Amino acid sequence: MDDFEGLSADQVMTLEAYADTIIPGERRGPTDRAVAGAADGGGAVASGAVELMLSPEGGLAGVLDSLAEGLNEHARDYAARTGLDPDPAVPPFVALEFADRVALAQELLGPGHPEQDLWVALAMFSTMAWDTGAHMHTVDAMAAGHPGLTAMGFMPPDPDGVWRFPRFSYGRALAALHPRTTPRGDPQ
Amino acid sequence: MFDRQGSIGRRMWPKSITRESLDPWYDRVAEALPITRGGWDDVTYAGGVFAAACHHAGRTANPVAAAIDTDLCTNCNWMMSGCRFDAKRSLLLNYLPAAVDHGAQIRPLHEVQRIERSADGDFLVHYTVVDPVDYRVRVDAGAIEAKIVVVAAGAAATPVILQRSEQTLGAMPYAVGRYFSGNGERLNTAILDEDRVRDVLGLDRGDGLAYAANQIGRGPSAASWDRLDGSLPEFSRYSLEQLYFPPGFGTILAQAPGAEGPSWFGVEKKEILRRWQSWLTIFIMSEDDNEGVFGPPPSTGNADRISMQMLSRGNLRYEPSANTKHGWALADADIRDILERDGLSRVMPWTNEVIGAYTVHPLASCRMGDDPRTSALDETNELRDHPGIFVTDGSAVPGALTVNPAFTIAAIAERAVPNIVRAAQARGVDVRYLGWLPPAARVSREAPVTSSAGGVPVTVRSV
Ligand SMILES: Cc1cc2nc3c(=O)[nH]c(=O)nc-3n(C[C@H](O)[C@H](O)[C@H](O)COP(=O)(O)OP(=O)(O)OC[C@H]3O[C@@H](n4cnc5c(N)ncnc54)[C@H](O)[C@@H]3O)c2cc1C
Ligand code: SF4
Numbered sequence: 118m119d120d121f122e123g124l125s126a127d128q129v130m131t132l133e134a135y136a137d138t139i140i141p142g143e144r145r146g147p148t149d150r151a152v153a154g155a156a157d158g159g160g161a162v163a164s165g166a167v168e169l170m171l172s173p174e175g176g177l178a179g180v181l182d183s184l185a186e187g188l189n190e191h192a193r194d195y196a197a198r199t200g201l202d203p204d205p206a207v208p209p210f211v212a213l214e215f216a217d218r219v220a221l222a223q224e225l226l227g228p229g230h231p232e233q234d235l236w237v238a239l240a241m242f243s244t245m246a247w248d249t250g251a252h253m254h255t256v257d258a259m260a261a262g263h264p265g266l267t268a269m270g271f272m273p274p275d276p277d278g279v280w281r282f283p284r285f286s287y288g289r290a291l292a293a294l295h296p297r298t299t300p301r302g303d304p305q
Numbered sequence: 306m307f308d309r310q311g312s313i314g315r316r317m318w319p320k321s322i323t324r325e326s327l328d329p330w331y332d333r334v335a336e337a338l339p340i341t342r343g344g345w346d347d348v349t350y351a352g353g354v355f356a357a358a359c360h361h362a363g364r365t366a367n368p369v370a371a372a373i374d375t376d377l378c379t380n381c382n383w384m385m386s387g388c389r390f391d392a393k394r395s396l397l398l399n400y401l402p403a404a405v406d407h408g409a410q411i412r413p414l415h416e417v418q419r420i421e422r423s424a425d426g427d428f429l430v431h432y433t434v435v436d437p438v439d440y441r442v443r444v445d446a447g448a449i450e451a452k453i454v455v456v457a458a459g460a461a462a463t464p465v466i467l468q469r470s471e472q473t474l475g476a477m478p479y480a481v482g483r484y485f486s487g488n489g490e491r492l493n494t495a496i497l498d499e500d501r502v503r504d505v506l507g508l509d510r511g512d513g514l515a516y517a518a519n520q521i522g523r524g525p526s527a528a529s530w531d532r533l534d535g536s537l538p539e540f541s542r543y544s545l546e547q548l549y550f551p552p553g554f555g556t557i558l559a560q561a562p563g564a565e566g567p568s569w570f571g572v573e574k575k576e577i578l579r580r581w582q583s584w585l586t587i588f589i590m591s592e593d594d595n596e597g598v599f600g601p602p603p604s605t606g607n608a609d610r611i612s613m614q615m616l617s618r619g620n621l622r623y624e625p626s627a628n629t630k631h632g633w634a635l636a637d638a639d640i641r642d643i644l645e646r647d648g649l650s651r652v653m654p655w656t657n658e659v660i661g662a663y664t665v666h667p668l669a670s671c672r673m674g675d676d677p678r679t680s681a682l683d684e685t686n687e688l689r690d691h692p693g694i695f696v697t698d699g700s701a702v703p704g705a706l707t708v709n710p711a712f713t714i715a716a717i718a719e720r721a722v723p724n725i726v727r728a729a730q731a732r733g734v735d736v737r738y739l740g741w742l743p744p745a746a747r748v749s750r751e752a753p754v755t756s757s758a759g760g761v762p763v764t765v766r767s768v
Contacts, residue, residue: 139570140578156572176441176612223567228658237659238616240570241557248552248578269552269581272520279389280381282521287508290345291356292366295530301335302342302370304530304544304708305324 121167123178127208128185129167132239134211135188136166138218139243142264150207153215159264165253166246175242184239187232195221309539309704312594312628317703319675319684322720330716335370337742338394340712343368343526347375350510350518351585352527354497355547355644357506359529362643366529369546369709373523382522382549391749392523402750403743413437417466418605420454420694421473428454428693433605439613443605452732453693455725457718460485460667460700461619462607467671467688469602478689480681481671485597485621487664489543489705491589491633493640494559495650496580505647517582522549525588525709532639533707540628543591543636544707545643555586558659562651569656585650587640591632592705595669597623623662666710671700673717685724686717693728697721 121129133151142160144152152162171178185208192209195217196202203212213221225236245251247265250258256278258266274280297305307318307327334340348356348368356366377392384393391398405411414435421429427450434445456463464482471477502508503515510518528546535542549555560568561577568574577584600620603609608619625633637654644650655663674680677689682701688694697718699710706713726738 140575141572156575160575173439174613174615176610176616219566219571222570226567226570226659234618238611244557244570245553247575248556248581251553265578266552268575268579270517270579271552271581279379280383281379282381283379284510284512285349285380285518285521285523286346287348287350287353287357287510288346291348291353292360292364292527294367295365298367298530301331301340302367303712304367304533 121171124181128182131185131188131208131210132167132170132181133162134218135239136161136243136246138222139240140247150211153218155215158268161243161247164247164250164263164265166243169246169252170242172252177238177242184235191221191225306706309592311704313679315676317674319673321684327716327720330719331712333719333742334712334715337399338372339745340370340372342370347526349380349522349526350516351522351549352547354502354508354516354585355587356527357508358643358649361506362646364529364531364643366527369525369528378523380521380523382520383551384524385551391747397749398746399743402746416606417458418469419466419473420470423450427452430454441610441613452734453725453729455695455697457698459698460670463696463698463700464599464670465602465607468599474691478677478681480679482599484595484669484672484679485623485667486593486595486669486705487597487623487662488666488668488710489591489593489629489632489707490664490666491636492655493587493637493652494655495585495587495644495652496562496577497583497585497650498648499583501648505649519582519584524549540592540632541635542707543589543632545636545640546588548586548588550586558655560653560656562653569659589633589636590707591636592707593629594626595704596626596629597621597670599670625662668699668702668710669704671696672703673701674703686721695721695725
């Protein structure tokens with residue numbers, strides 16, 4: 118786990134566990150509790166989810182501590198409802214098994230949940246950390262081997278940092294045109 | 306489309322607007338932007354796969370017309386945030402420089418809050434100036450006097466400004482902030498089987514790959530119009546278009562086909578994201594029911610800003626009606642029929658359960674019409690009961706168009722200009738309608754922006 122200014126270690130772990138529920142990844146080491154290790158390759162956490170959540174541009178930084186507390190509150194309630202006995206050594210959300218984290222996330226993210234907006238926003242930041250590396254310039258993220266962009270096969274830019282695809286078309290007619298196409302090429 | 310009734314039981318468009326009467330205005334816009342007819346050489350791999358799949362399923366497909374300078378375009382597909390090559394022929398290269406050359410002042414980062422009537426019957430337009438980086442921060446405020454006001458803040462903002470102006474202007478027509486349409490929009494993501502693309506459709510890029518080119522292109526390049534048949538009943542007509550959004554916006558709502566766990570996040574979502582280059586996004590533009598309604602306006606701005614620029618929360622409510630859902634279901638089934646045929650792909654619509662319905666084509670929230678009860682503007686684009694205020698953006702379009710709207714929005718705005726000129730003349734403004742088209746520029750200009758740091762003007766690229 119990394120240090121992040123303004124957040125306690127428990128809060129960071131909790132946010133990481135949530136991000137890992139959204140885009141799961143492999144553990145960073147044998148003692149990693151936040152990342153559940155439910156999928157191969159780096160997930161949202163390794164892609165910078167907490168950095169993105171903390172970015173001043175995103176607007177969530179000021180409420181992350183209460184979001185982490187909220188997650189743990191919901192996890193406590195979930196554990197009580199489902200008869201679990203969570204490990205007190207880690208925050209309640211982190212103590213949940215991956216399947217329980219998913220089940221709880223589905224409740225929080227489901228239509229009709231009073232806090233759905235909040236948890237969707239936090240999930241969006243987690244997804245975007247993985248599939249856009251939005252806390253970095255895309256050119257830098259690609260150069261640094263960003264886990265999400267790399268796994269997606271996102272193609273790198275030219276050496277000057279600009280994307281150019283000179284070959285882009287099959288270059289032949291592939292269907293009959295609609296019979297009522299106007300001379301300008303529009304539908305009638 | 307112009308004869309649509311929606312659910313109001315009468316023609317939604319003013320009777321003076323027909324395809325024939327609008328055609329000359331379409332022609333002007335096509336020349337000004339300029340929009341060019343696409344050929345098959347302009348169709349990207351993604352558009353090509355869609356067209357070939359349509360053909361394989363017995364449908365037609367067309368290259369779409371676009372205002373792109375194909376000599377300059379690099380097919381980088383980053384156009385959602387402007388074009389650094391000036392290949393996208395946006396307003397920065399035609400209408401805006403022409404307006405500046407005719408004396409118009411452009412004031413970037415000025416956010417209009419409300420309109421008031423001055424003591425002598427003119428208007429006062431109140432604005433704030435926002436910080437160039439953090440739009441939540443207000444750095445200045447002021448007001449502009451005007452004899453005529455043209456509101457064109459887009460269908461998500463125009464009704465908000467007008468609603469907020471009620472306190473000083475008096476009651477707004479009932480249709481301000483009602484009848485919002487999302488252009489019947491819905492997206493599906495197909496995850497293509499590369500081998501089937503090669504074997505069934507006979508496609509090959511020439512470099513050993515059949516497709517794997519989701520990233521390559523320039524937005525939409527091919528569409529299928531088989532269901533745009535005027536003889537079909539309303540709410541069953543739609544077009545299907547190949548589209549691209551970059552990761553993030555273009556991935557978050559996509560669902561893993563056949564998922565046993567959650568479909569838009571989690572392990573199965575990550576698996577489909579690994580195949581992202583084989584994704585093909587298909588856009589449905591159908592006939593919705595104008596079911597969007599704006600709640601009370603936020604205290605400032607068009608919506609409450611969460612992020613510096615990206616995320617905000619507005620007061621629009623949109624519950625898709627049975628009519629809208631009917632069209633979506635037909636279109637979803639059609640896309641599956643085309644793209645799952647012979648194992649070409651697996652298709653899933655984007656989820657509506659996360660952020661509700663979504664659209665990139667907001668329309669109709671301050672619409673034109675002949676009926677004062679269901680339209681906010683008369684057929685000249687003037688706001689009912691508030692002479693001198695005109696609305697010329699997507700909010701004026703009465704309903705879903707089943708095609709991309711920018712061309713129609715622009716044609717309606719062009720058509721409104723002689724009316725605005727007449728209203729200005731009547732108020733003693735020395736102005737004439739010349740009907741000149743803006744000359745095309747190849748390079749966009751720099752825009753002066755005032756930074757928050759001590760009011761020192763900084764120059765930023767205007768894209
Ligand atoms: C990603 C994406 C892709 C699209 N692709 C296509 C396409 O391929 N073809 C197509 O036809 N259409 C496309 N569209 C739709 C098209 O861009 C819009 O329908 C069209 O631009 C709407 O025009 P408008 O004039 O109504 O509003 P806008 O173009 O939104 O103009 C409104 C302007 O008002 C400004 N503004 C807002 N509020 C205020 C305020 N309070 N004070 C001052 N200024 C304000 C805004 O900054 C903006 O410049 C796309 C849209 C998106 C989002
Ligand atoms: S794909 Fe779009 S952004 Fe990229 S060069 Fe072409 S027009 Fe410009």
